[in-house]
Amino acid sequence: MTLLEVKDVTVRYGQLTALRKASIGLDEGETLFVTGPNGAGKSTLLKAIAGVVSPREGEIRLDGRRISGRAPEEIARMGFSMVPEGREVFGGLTIEENLRLGVGMRADKDQAERDLEQVYAVFPMLRERRDRHAGVLSGGQQQMLVIGRALMAGPRLMAIDEPSLGLAPKVIDDVYAILLRLRDKSGLTLLIVEQSATRAMLTGGRMILMRSGEVALAGDARELARGDTLRAAYFGYGDH
Amino acid sequence: MTAVLQILFDALSLGSLYALGALGIALIFGVMRLVNFAHGDYIAFCVFALLWPSIDAAAIVFIGKLPSLILIPLVIAIGAGLSVLSEIVVFRRFRNANPATMMIASFALGFVIRYFLLMLYSSRPKSIDLWSNLSLPIEIFGARIPLLQVITICTTIVVLLALTAFLKRTRFGLEMRAAAENFTMARMLGVRANNVIMLAFALSGALAAAIGLILVTQTGTVDIQMGVSVMLVAFIATVIGGLGSLTGAVIAGFLIGGATVLMQVILPVDARPFRDAFVYAAVIVTLIWRPNGLFAPKSAKQRV
Ligand SMILES: Nc1ncnc2c1ncn2[C@@H]1O[C@H](COP(=O)(O)OP(=O)(O)OP(=O)(O)O)[C@@H](O)[C@H]1O
Ligand SMILES: [Mg+2]
Numbered sequence: 283m284t285l286l287e288v289k290d291v292t293v294r295y296g297q298l299t300a301l302r303k304a305s306i307g308l309d310e311g312e313t314l315f316v317t318g319p320n321g322a323g324k325s326t327l328l329k330a331i332a333g334v335v336s337p338r339e340g341e342i343r344l345d346g347r348r349i350s351g352r353a354p355e356e357i358a359r360m361g362f363s364m365v366p367e368g369r370e371v372f373g374g375l376t377i378e379e380n381l382r383l384g385v386g387m388r389a390d391k392d393q394a395e396r397d398l399e400q401v402y403a404v405f406p407m408l409r410e411r412r413d414r415h416a417g418v419l420s421g422g423q424q425q426m427l428v429i430g431r432a433l434m435a436g437p438r439l440m441a442i443d444e445p446s447l448g449l450a451p452k453v454i455d456d457v458y459a460i461l462l463r464l465r466d467k468s469g470l471t472l473l474i475v476e477q478s479a480t481r482a483m484l485t486g487g488r489m490i491l492m493r494s495g496e497v498a499l500a501g502d503a504r505e506l507a508r509g510d511t512l513r514a515a516y517f518g519y520g521d522h
Numbered sequence: 523m524t525a526v527l528q529i530l531f532d533a534l535s536l537g538s539l540y541a542l543g544a545l546g547i548a549l550i551f552g553v554m555r556l557v558n559f560a561h562g563d564y565i566a567f568c569v570f571a572l573l574w575p576s577i578d579a580a581a582i583v584f585i586g587k588l589p590s591l592i593l594i595p596l597v598i599a600i601g602a603g604l605s606v607l608s609e610i611v612v613f614r615r616f617r618n619a620n621p622a623t624m625m626i627a628s629f630a631l632g633f634v635i636r637y638f639l640l641m642l643y644s645s646r647p648k649s650i651d652l653w654s655n656l657s658l659p660i661e662i663f664g665a666r667i668p669l670l671q672v673i674t675i676c677t678t679i680v681v682l683l684a685l686t687a688f689l690k691r692t693r694f695g696l697e698m699r700a701a702a703e704n705f706t707m708a709r710m711l712g713v714r715a716n717n718v719i720m721l722a723f724a725l726s727g728a729l730a731a732a733i734g735l736i737l738v739t740q741t742g743t744v745d746i747q748m749g750v751s752v753m754l755v756a757f758i759a760t761v762i763g764g765l766g767s768l769t770g771a772v773i774a775g776f777l778i779g780g781a782t783v784l785m786q787v788i789l790p791v792d793a794r795p796f797r798d799a800f801v802y803a804a805v806i807v808t809l810i811w812r813p814n815g816l817f818a819p820k821s822a823k824q825r826v
Contacts, residue, residue, distance in 0.1 A: 332710055358712040370707040372700050383700055386693060387712035435711060 284346075285310045285439055285471050286331070291340035291350070293326050293495075300326040302495040303340065308439070313465060313472040313487030315503050317479065319516060323495040324475045325367045328441045331473075332364045333357040344439065359387045363437030367444060367475075371424045371431075373417025377408050380416050380427055384435035394434065401430040404460050421448045429457060433464070441473040446481065458485060483507040491515050527665035529787055535671040537779025538678035539733060543756025544763065544771035545685070546729035552702035552766055553722045556613060556624045557757070560632035563639075564727055565749030568601045568734035570639050572650060573744060581648035581744060590653070598731045604635075605727025606720050613723075614716075639746055647745035652738050674736050681732065682772060685725070689768075694721060702766065762808055764815030774816060778805070 286308040293301040300323045308314050316324050329335045331342055333354040342350040349357045358364075363384070372380050381401060385394040402409035405426045411419070416427060425445065432440055445461075446454045462485065464470040476482055482489050482503040489503035491512060499506065499515040506512045543561070550558050572586035572593075585596060612631050616624045656673060659666035689695035694717075700708040701718045709715055730749070737748055759778055763770025781804055785797045793800070808816070 334706055334710065353715065354706070354709040355712050355714050358710055364710050366707070366710070370704055372703050372707070374703050375696070375699060379696055379700075383696065383708070383713070384711045386697065431711070 283310050284308070285312075285344065286473070287343040288327070288331065289340050289342070291327075291330055291337045291342060293323075293330050293335055294338050295335075300495050301330065301337070304492070304495065304497050305340075306490060306497065306500075308471060308473060310438075310471055311465070311469040313474065313485060313503075315482040315485075315487060315489040316473065316475045316492060317477060317482065317489060317512075317516075318492035318498070322492040324492055325443055326495075327492070328364060328366070328443055328473070328475065331357070331441060332362065332366075358435065361436075361438035363432040363435040363440045365428045365432045365440070365442040365445070369421075369424045369428050371416040371419065371427055373415060375416055376413050377416050377419070377427060378412040381408070381431050381434050384431050384433075388436055393436070397434055397436065401433060405430055422450060422453050425449055425453075425457070429460070437470070439471045439473065441475075443475045444477065445474065446476065446478060454481070479507040479512060524663070524665035527663055528667065529783060531662075531665070531667045531671050531675070533780040533783040534776070535674045535779075536783055537776035538674050539736060539752055539775075540755050540759050540779045541772045541775030542678055542681065542729050542733050543752050544759035544775040545682075545768060546726040546733075547753075547756055547760045548763070548766070548768050548771035549722045549726045549729075551760065552768065553698065553705065553719050554613070554617075554624070555621050556616075556628065557621070557760075557765075558613075558726070559625065559628040559753075559757075560608060560635060561726070561730055561756070562749030562753030563632040563635040564601055564604055564730035565734040565737070565752070566639060566746055567604055567635055568597050568731040569738045569744050569748050570643055570746075571597060571600050572652065572738065573643065573648065575642035577642075577644035579646055579648070581650050583650060586650055586652055594735065597735055598728045601727040601729075601731025601734070602724040603727070605723040605730065609720055609723040636746060643744075643746075645746060647743045649743050650738060651742060652735075654739070654742060656739055670736075670739055677732065677736070681729070685768075694718075698722065758802075758805055762805060762815055764818035767815070767817040770815055770817030 284307055288304060288306045290303045290305055291301055292299065292303055304323070304327060306314065316327065318324055326335065330337050333349065333352055337350050340350070341348055344357070344360055344362060347360065349360065372383070381398060388394050407423060408427060408430060416424065419427060429442070429445065445457050449457065458481065461472060465472055485503065487503045489501060489506050490497050491499040493515065499511065547558060547561055550556055572583065574582040574584035576582050585593060588596065608631055612627060613624065616627050656670040657668050660669050660672065689699055697708065697713045697718055698721065701713055705715070733752060734748065737752070738744060755778055756775065759774040760771045763772070763774035778801065782797065782801050785800050786794060789797060789800065
């Protein structure tokens, strides 16, 4: 069943067109990687879904309901959870407060408590520092915090903008192990902006390549990452 | 010793007023990046609400006659209500406007409220006898302190403790702190922007009402200019404290109150009429030393 549908979405920042009639579809339980050069519009795509920027044209549907034009908090409450570019932890709040922020919209508080325990189990480092200000965490630790925070919202669809950025390879492995476990166990649908083709290959799923605000290429992550098509499309030559 | 106590109580009670005012401004700035210049007019509005609208010279006391237990919550509700109303009617339309535009809008709103009051009540100050027995002094360690000063200080302490508990211990408080730090991210986590902003306005308006009640008891007059001088200092306090920092606003409010009272005492008699010049000189020096204020929040992210 289609969970997310982005149809012919155009986003402009003033004169600059960051997304040009971009379309993607995402089934329940599926993983979609978004890759492409800097400035291709990957983060803009995620922001448009989150409702932080509003599309000039086109529409976005989550679970069949139109979300384009709605407020970010409403979209979040419909089951969309986002880890934006640049992490965005609340440095003045404690780690536990950061985690609990995402819980507000959930009806089942007991389940939320269990999820908090689970996040702590996955990231013991966060539990040890639960009462410290999040501002003191290192970059990698902040990344763990924001992923944990996004999970606390109990999302159906989770979008992550460059989870690997600035993380040690070992930590990247850990982060992906957790995401995959969630995908397999609770059917979490993932939309991941990722520059590393190898990572997409290891994880599997579908992949799109964006260039100049357009979806230039779409296909199976493993197949695309293996061949030369991706490279060619990435750098914009060998258009076919 | 008694003189020192007297000075201390003077400083604390004046600082209390400034702190409450600064807090009201900082609360809204935190979630909206709006410096609300209408705040002083909320104070005047709450004070005028004690009277029945008439342009006669003599005041017709209306709400002001009610027993304190009803009067106080009622005036606070009026302040909160007016503040929330101005959010819904005016500021909501400016959510995504730049801070300068919002500031001008708040100026305009302030004038609208002021002229509305002038129309109903005329521009003559009126006298009103509200709890005037509170001005009688009581004895504390040999010093004669007006009871009102003690009440003002205690009220402020209670308000500060309650607000701290609210911000630290409740869900709404957590959402407000998050929204003040990074509004967009808070919204992406499901924090409802409208609720948080309306709550900030309600709290801010309630604080304005509290200031109005203290002022009217102190002076025994109802005057359109009522909130102006307190608010001017309160604005300065929010800047000195570091725009966006609630703690900073409160501390700076007390610092300016303390400095004002202290200058009054230590300046040579000839210089005392120019006391405010010295206070503001100290303000300028502080801002040159710390342009972002004493307690500037580390991450005051712009909202989208
Ligand atoms: N807030 C903004 N205002 C104006 N232009 C913007 C804004 N955000 C992004 N852009 C522009 O839109 C285009 C797409 O940006 P976007 O951040 O979506 O790219 P990206 O694919 O995520 O790049 P990267 O890989 O570097 O993160 C870029 O040209 C960028 O300069
Ligand atoms: Mg990006």
